[in-house]
């Protein structure tokens with residue numbers, strides 16, 4: 001693991017380590033997406049290599065997770081081959097006091113929701129900058145949409161009070177394309193007062209595959225913080 005003095009990176013490494021240390025031998029592990037979960041995947045690989053963990057199999061939530069799992073020699077399987085997931089570890093873009101989340105900063109929220117909600121224990125790993133009083137305060141809500149429905153879905157999202165924008169690529173001309181070949185609309189809502197209702201309402205718009213609201217599904221949040229100059233991990 002590279003040594004870093006960047007406090008956000010240090011917090012991400014610490015929660016990644018804390019989450020990886022909760023994985024037990026003989027388990028099926030949902031592998032989340034993003035820079036924080038990447039540390040957890042690396043540490044799971046370290047524990048396997050040391051012989052501290054045995055007989056682990058991972059279910060990746062994205063192409064990124066799959067690439068990392070292969071890099072760290074974590075065997076992979078698919079949902080067709082298992083009848084349960086013991087534990088899933090994933091990041092988030094916002095976490096509210098009820099442990100509801102906004103996810104999808106990496107455009108992977110559709111597969112993440114499938115895997116994370118199937119897990120017997122779903123652990124979220126974040127740095128303290130992700131904590132909010134109300135969802136939507138700092139992050140736009142990602143909505144995955146099939147390409148031919150982008151315009152009507154945007155109109156419907158405006159009618160719901162949102163300000164939608166198509167997510168564009170960085171270092172890639174044109175829009176971001178998801179692992180499923182779809183597009184992502186990021187929506188600014190002034191207030192998300194009822195995340196459970198908004199999650200269902202948006203998913204009911206024809207052409208929407210999934211949105212980034214994760215309501216009532218988190219078991220544990222591990223929060224990386226810097227206290228007195230040192231990284232610590234707090235549980236919520």
Ligand code: 5RP
Nearest residue numbers: 034035036091104105106108
């Ligand atoms: C990807 C996600 C990520 O988990 C989320 O964006 C957090 O990423 P990071 O740990 O890099 O801040 O939902 O779709």
